[in-house]
Amino acid sequence: MRAHKIAVIGGDGIGPEVTAEAIKVIRAAGVDIDTTDFDLGGARYMRDGEILADGTLNELRAFDCILLGAVGTPEVPPGVIERGLLLKMRFELDLYINQRPFVGTAPGHNESHEFVVIRENTEGPYVGEGGALRVGTPNEVATQGSVNTRFGVERCSRHAFELANSRPRKHLTLVHKTNVLTFAGGLWQRTFDEVASDYPDVNTAYNHVDAACIYFVQDPHRYDVIVTDNLFGDILTDLGGAVSGGIGLASSANLNPARTGPSMFEPVHGSAPDIVGTGEANPIAAILSAALMLDFLGEGAAADGIRSACAEPVTGTTTEVGDAVAARVRN
Numbered sequence: 537m538r539a540h541k542i543a544v545i546g547g548d549g550i551g552p553e554v555t556a557e558a559i560k561v562i563r564a565a566g567v568d569i570d571t572t573d574f575d576l577g578g579a580r581y582m583r584d585g586e587i588l589a590d591g592t593l594n595e596l597r598a599f600d601c602i603l604l605g606a607v608g609t610p611e612v613p614p615g616v617i618e619r620g621l622l623l624k625m626r627f628e629l630d631l632y633i634n635q636r637p638f639v640g641t642a643p644g645h646n647e648s649h650e651f652v653v654i655r656e657n658t659e660g661p662y663v664g665e666g667g668a669l670r671v672g673t674p675n676e677v678a679t680q681g682s683v684n685t686r687f688g689v690e691r692c693s694r695h696a697f698e699l700a701n702s703r704p705r706k707h708l709t710l711v712h713k714t715n716v717l718t719f720a721g722g723l724w725q726r727t728f729d730e731v732a733s734d735y736p737d738v739n740t741a742y743n744h745v746d747a748a749c750i751y752f753v754q755d756p757h758r759y760d761v762i763v764t765d766n767l768f769g770d771i772l773t774d775l776g777g778a779v780s781g782g783i784g785l786a787s788s789a790n791l792n793p794a795r796t797g798p799s800m801f802e803p804v805h806g807s808a809p810d811i812v813g814t815g816e817a818n819p820i821a822a823i824l825s826a827a828l829m830l831d832f833l834g835e836g837a838a839a840d841g842i843r844s845a846c847a848e849p850v851t852g853t854t855t856e857v858g859d860a861v862a863a864r865v866r867n
């Protein structure tokens with residue numbers, strides 16, 4: 537088998553540190569990867585103004601997958617790198633599924649939970665619909681719409697049903713706010729119900745997003761697979777991380793399940809500029825994101841080995857944790 541071609545965007549802050557550990561662990565697991573580094577992120581933008589040029593985006597299309605650390609620096613105003621780099625990749629590469637698995641024991645509980653959030657990744661309030669007028673004046677007006685298409689909601693729901701159908705519990709919960717966001721909520725609920733008829737073995741449920749926040753803390757065991765809108769999924773998955781051992785363990789896959797281009801894998805956490813170079817950054821989220829990448833590349837056995845190696849407690853600096861996990865997967 538040929539080596540998997542991986543584009544590596546270490547990015548800013550702790551991104552490059554945790555990504556280096558993830559690559560170390562992939563190699564220790566015996567998977568043949570051919571990596572190419574892309575110098576992108578806030579630091580690059582400050583240096584020469586490039587965020588993600590179309591030429592660079594086209595180069596990325598030639599890879600099997602993209603492994604990303606974290607992007608964003610305090611010197612760059614909020615939104616510039618997020619929209620110009622991360623969201624641009626999600627939209628342009630049609631990474632319409634953001635899959636985030638959670639395993640852990642929530643505070644105050646004795647038994648561990650295990651569930652997956654499927655977050656729609658190319659629509660909703662993230663598309664940037666709207667605008668502002670008379671900015672900075674007392675007459676300022678700002679609107680920010682949410683775009684939901686039947687096509688987008690259906691393909692996301694279908695992915696979630698497929699996943700739920702493949703798991704032992706076969707349970708899928710739609711999370712939305714259909715009691716207030718009646719236009720988008722109606723589309724989501726009707727589409728979800730129609731797709732459900734193709735999956736008679738999957739049991740379904742519905743929770744409003746505010747109630748889901750309570751259940752994440754008080755009763756996370758009720759969940760198997762969750763499917764939700766882009767912004768609800770963003771917020772809910774930070775909470776998912778917080779009740780599953782902390783955001784330092786939370787991994788994610790930005791998938792183009794149609795495989796018309798590379799998928800992208802990244803930890804849920806940010807660039808944490810306050811701890812750069814201290815060795816405090818936990819590389820486990822990046823390592824588990826690399827395991828999700830290996831699943832997608834058909835290297836399931838190596839991915840399972842990495843997940844087992846991460847399940848045992850490990851402490852130390854960023855590189856010590858990476859070395860310890862690498863040593864476990866080698867054995």
Ligand code: IPM
Pocket residue numbers: 618619622623770804
């Ligand atoms: C995430 C992040 C991003 C998002 C930011 C950095 C744009 O919070 O991946 O969850 O909002 O999707």
Ligand code: MN
Pocket residue numbers: 770771774
């Ligand atoms: Mn987020």
